[in-house]
Amino acid sequence: MLRRFTQVDVFASGPYQGNPLAVVVDGDGLSTEEMQRFARWTNLSETTFLLPPSAPEADYRVRIFTPGTELPFAGHPTLGSCHAWLESGGRPRTDGEIVQECGAGLVRLSTADGRLAFQAPPLIRSGPVEEEFLGRIAASLGIGRDDVVAAEWADNGPGWVGLLLKDAETVLALRPGLVAHDVGVVGPYPEGAPCAYEVRAFFPLNGSTVEDPVTGSLNASLAQWLLRTGRVKAPYAASQGTAIDRAGRIHITTDAGADVWVGGDVITAVTGHVEL
Known part of the structure; x- marks a missing residue:
C-alpha cells in the first residue's frame, strides 16, 4: 500500500543543518513490527508514524521509533511530526495550539511567533549526580x-x-x-x-x-x-x-x-x- 511520506529537517537554521526525521503520514493499519522494520531501514535517529487520536482532546497520535526500539516521547520527532501533520492538511481543534498524543501521554504544541514549540514535559528525575x-x-x-x-x-x-x-x-x-x-x-x-x-x-x-x-x-x-x-x-x-x-x-x-x-x-x- 502506498502511504504518504515526508522527511523533514528539525531545529534547522537552514536546509540540511538540523536533525532529520522520517514521517509516515498515513500510519494507520501498520503493525508494530512493520513500523520497526521501516525505522530500521531508514536508519535515522527517529522515524514516526501518524495515526488517528484515541484521546478525545488530541489532534493526532504519533508513534516514535529509533532503528532499534519505540520511544514514548522525543523532542525533535514531536516538532517534525506536528509539522508534517499540519502540512498534510491537519487542522487543530484550537487555533494556535496542537495536542499530540504519544506514548508519554498528551503533549501541547504552540505555533506562537510562527515557530512550532512543544511544552517541556516534567522531569522524572532531577537533583545532584553521585x-x-x-x-x-x-x-x-x-x-x-x-x-x-x-x-x-x-x-x-x-x-x-x-x-x-x-x-x-x-x-x-x-x-x-x-x-x-x-x-x-x-x-x-x-x-x-x-x-x-x-x-x-x-x-x-x-x-x-x-x-x-x-x-x-x-x-x-x-x-x-x-x-x-x-x-x-x-x-x-x-x-x-x-x-x-x-x-x-x-x-x-x-x-x-x-x-x-x-x-x-x-x-x-x-x-x-x-x-x-
Whole structure:
C-alpha cells in the first residue's frame, strides 16, 4: 500500500543543518513490527508514524521509533511530526495550539511567533549526580571532575545527565571516548553572542559513542535546570551540532505559568510515497 511520506529537517537554521526525521503520514493499519522494520531501514535517529487520536482532546497520535526500539516521547520527532501533520492538511481543534498524543501521554504544541514549540514535559528525575558516577562520566568525556562546573540529573524520559562546563569553547573541544550513559553537555557563550549556550549530546550505541545532531528532549531538561538555578534567563537560543558540521538552533521561552517551551524551525526536505 502506498502511504504518504515526508522527511523533514528539525531545529534547522537552514536546509540540511538540523536533525532529520522520517514521517509516515498515513500510519494507520501498520503493525508494530512493520513500523520497526521501516525505522530500521531508514536508519535515522527517529522515524514516526501518524495515526488517528484515541484521546478525545488530541489532534493526532504519533508513534516514535529509533532503528532499534519505540520511544514514548522525543523532542525533535514531536516538532517534525506536528509539522508534517499540519502540512498534510491537519487542522487543530484550537487555533494556535496542537495536542499530540504519544506514548508519554498528551503533549501541547504552540505555533506562537510562527515557530512550532512543544511544552517541556516534567522531569522524572532531577537533583545532584553521585560523585563516583560523575567522575566516570567526566573521564569518558576526556575531562577531569574539576572541569565540571555543575551537574544534575535532567531525566525527562531518555535519562539524561546534564553537565555544565565553563564555556562553549570547552564544550566544542570535547573528544569523548566510550560513554556509559546518555549525557548532555552545555557551556555558555560570551554575553552578547547570538546563542547563549553550546550543547552536545552523547549516548552509547552498540559499543560506540554517538553524538546527536540536535536534541529536543535534552534542551528541554537543560532549560528547566538552568532556568531554575538562575544561570540563564528566557528567552534564549542554544546552538547544537557545531562539532559535527550542523547548525541546529533551539529557541527556549517561558509562559506566564513558568512552563518551558522548546521551539525550532522545521524544513520539509523530501515528500512522496512509500510502499508499506
